[in-house]
Amino acid sequence: MRHLILFAAAVALPVSAAAAGEPVYFYKAAVEREAFAGDLAQCLDLAKGVQAPRMDVPYSPNLYAVAVGAFLAGLTRSRERRHMIDNVLRTCMSDKGYRRVEATKALGKELDGLAEKERVERFYTLASAAEPVGEVLPQ
């Protein structure tokens, strides 16, 4: 189950990188399911360790100014971390020979309609299909 959640996270994370909003998944022609799961687990392990740099909030005697500053710093740090995680997954999966594929609109709709477990299964099938379903993104 944990693996399924991790996998769901892995396929969801690169989505944030795609401005258009269609799901982005990792693809390698005819990769074995076990090999794919192993590669993904290794990359997720590296991504789990990511820590965004601390954002210092300038001192102010005004409590409200401090609260707003801290909120924005937190928002920026969280965004930075997501950006770094995307980069780690992309670099690591590229190193293992995977390409990123932006799903077609039809596939996106199909994936939206699936329950989590079925969605994960579908991503496994897509990852190892003979042909990518969607646009192959730059490596």
Add this chain to the structure above:
Amino acid sequence: MRCAILVAAALAFAAPAAAETLKKVPAALNPAKAYILVEYKLQRNPFANFPGSRKTMPLQAGLAFARWDSAAGDIRGMGKAKPLPAGEQAMEGFRNKPLAKGEGTRLFLIEVEPDTWVVEAFGGTSFSLGSYIFELAPGTVTDLGVVTAENDWAEDQEAPDGAEILAAAMAGPFGKKPDMAPFRLTFRPRAADDLPVPAGIDPATVRPVAFTPGAKFGNYTGGLVNRIEGVNARLKAAKAE
């Protein structure tokens, strides 16, 4: 309570000395320690064309080394490797204390424990996907040569220009973030036009590094990850062939 504080202080003093980045060549090398000599090429300033701008960027980040457990295939004290005895450091971070400065270069001498070491990171990049291991023998200076760090941009990415950086800064947390890239490193042996080995070091104690590639480990520094030669640089080179 007072006694406990005194014991803690005594233990702290009794602990083996941590690694040190030396600002001058010691009168004699400590036979119980090993030394790393490395020269950094400074990165080019992307805004060097602006009037009054410097040609190179100041050295803000550098190499981080870690002790390597060859049997476990991991950094000592981390992951599947055995921990080190209390008081011994497994990692040696970058300290910006150059031994000598040249035109666009900085020379560093670092005193560490003799052991098998790995190049763990540079700046915010951990070389978890593949790094170099090297041996440091006691009483010797291992010359890593000259290291150049570059951003390892992916196929569709490039360094942001001044306007993009300014726009991102103005937009704050809501604007589009500029692309980010991990570092990649290139090591080459010291040549005639590089900074020479400092005069105070006995040439008989200096030996060139012998790197063994292929070390893989966890993202213990919490930054971006890469291969030391650069995943993207390798992919681009393979496509160009």
